[in-house]
Amino acid sequence: xxxxxxxxxxxxxxxxxxxxxxxxxxxxxxxxxxxxxxxxxxxxxxxxxxxxxxxxxxxxxxxxxxxxxxxxxxxxxxxxxxxxxxxxxxxxxxxxxxxxxxxxxxxxxxxxxxxxxxxxxxxxxxxxxxxxxxxxxxxxxxxxxxxxxxxxxxxxxxxxxxxxxxxxxxxxxxxxxxxxxxxxxxxxxxxxxxxxxxxxxxxxxxxxxxxxxxxxxxxxxxxxxxxxxxxxxxxxxxxxxxxxxxx
Numbered sequence: 001x002x003x004x005x006x007x008x009x010x011x012x013x014x015x016x017x018x019x020x021x022x023x024x025x026x027x028x029x030x031x032x033x034x035x036x037x038x039x040x041x042x043x044x045x046x047x048x049x050x051x052x053x054x055x056x057x058x059x060x061x062x063x064x065x066x067x068x069x070x071x072x073x074x075x076x077x078x079x080x081x082x083x084x085x086x087x088x089x090x091x092x093x094x095x096x097x098x099x100x101x102x103x104x105x106x107x108x109x110x111x112x113x114x115x116x117x118x119x120x121x122x123x124x125x126x127x128x129x130x131x132x133x134x135x136x137x138x139x140x141x142x143x144x145x146x147x148x149x150x151x152x153x154x155x156x157x158x159x160x161x162x163x164x165x166x167x168x169x170x171x172x173x174x175x176x177x178x179x180x181x182x183x184x185x186x187x188x189x190x191x192x193x194x195x196x197x198x199x200x201x202x203x204x205x206x207x208x209x210x211x212x213x214x215x216x217x218x219x220x221x222x223x224x225x226x227x228x229x230x231x232x233x234x235x236x237x238x239x240x241x242x243x244x245x246x247x
Contacts, residue, residue, distance in 0.1 A: 045189030126165035
């Protein structure tokens with residue numbers, strides 16, 4: 001291959017790679033600028049949350065060993081992964097997390113005073129929990145019950161404990177508070193800013209299925225082609241460079 005043909009191939013490859021990759025480069029740049037100039041605490045909705053208070057206990061509480069027995073009575077093969085005291089609706093509970101025989105995570109809640117297993121939280125209870133979790137309580141706009149059937153890979157509550165209650169407030173930021181139905185814990189705040197962040201994150205990672213996998217093949221291919229385009233650009237510069245002092 002002579003020099004003229006080689007230069008032609010370098011120029012063409014750089015040009016067409018630029019056309020193919022240009023749009024994605026713009027998306028990477030725009031999303032990167034947004035990530036760099038936004039406050040991640042506001043993205044997470046931390047400014048809307050009430051500061052966490054102290055854990056309250058009762059004078060007389062059931063022994064943790066009794067709770068352990070209750071768990072094994074429900075599932076004799078339970079492998080406990082965590083055990084803690086939580087406050088829900090101003091009452092102390094033992095929260096027990098374990099994995100069943102199929103290695104699936106499970107959560108149980110027991111009244112810390114009576115030792116009775118707590119049933120799943122209902123709509124009105126979840127709404128009160130969501131209201132109390134806010135620095136400035138707001139009026140509930142809508143409440144939905146979420147299960148694996150209506151939470152897909154693109155849902156803003158993806159990969160979180162289910163079932164759960166989604167309690168939405170119109171003010172101040174059309175935010176949704178997600179409350180786990182099993183243990184009454186506030187799992188996530190989701191705001192409009194977070195939804196913009198999440199959409200741009202999908203474009204940035206090029207994971208159009210689950211949004212969070214940065215090892216997907218689309219990103220690998222485009223990053224590889226991007227590197228090739230940069231290399232062709234540098235090569236094109238050097239093969240076409242003319243010395244200002246040359247003949």
